């Protein structure tokens with residue numbers, strides 16, 4: 700695990716040269732503000748090949764996207780990144796379900812922020828929301844291209860503050876700065892996150908069951924009754940944790956347990972507007 704030193708410099712802007720020198724990425728594009736880093740990565744993918752992993756990183760997004768049709772609020776001081784990765788066979792990305800890459804990313808966020816939040820209940824809500832003190836701290840959006848390159852989008856609420864967020868998000872999301880009352884060096888945080896991400900992606904490829912079990916340990920929904928919308932129907936069940944293959948385990952009303960790999964949970968805290 701890459702440990703992130705306590706912050707020493709307030710709100711330092713991102714330093715792409717350090718990110719390139721100190722992480723596994725091959726190319727970096729940095730924006731103070733952009734519409735969506737995932738959209739920029741897709742645009743670059745259409746323009747052809749180039750060394751991968753490619754990182755697009757921004758401190759603000761004006762049209763950040765969440766899963767499905769939802770939006771992702773990315774106020775100034777956020778950390779928004781998209782990592783374009785080669786197809787799974789060429790790289791240490793998961794060989795199976797794309798959802799394992801999303802879980803790897805969520806665990807990498809947990810690895811990175813846990814040392815900063817020793818007194819905060821931190822964990823994952825399936826499919827891949829990172830929650831701190833019962834509020835959403837980070838979200839993951841994985842998009843797989845037709846040639847099987849993937850774009851791993853990660854948004855971490857960092858030096859932004861919910862005071863600037865749309866009113867409907869204030870009670871359901873949080874930021875590192877709001878939780879601790881201090882600013883963070885975004886470059887240091889991103890370098891630590893990318894180091895942890897490299898480790899977790901390798902684990903997703905080499906030992907996915909271990910990753911699944913570790914996600915299960917930080918699953919915050921165990922014992923909760925969840926309603927999953929899937930294929931036009933709603934499935935209700937009690938969460939029995941996360942399976943070693945990354946599936947959500949629900950105990951259905953007939954007492955049987957079933958694993959789910961897609962779908963949208965209702966009654967989840969919603970960060971998205």
Ligand code: BTN
Nearest residue numbers: 735737763764765766838852854
């Ligand atoms: C979700 O929780 O619904 C997923 C949110 C993902 C947000 C990130 S921020 C970086 C990347 N660019 C985007 O437009 N979205 C993802």
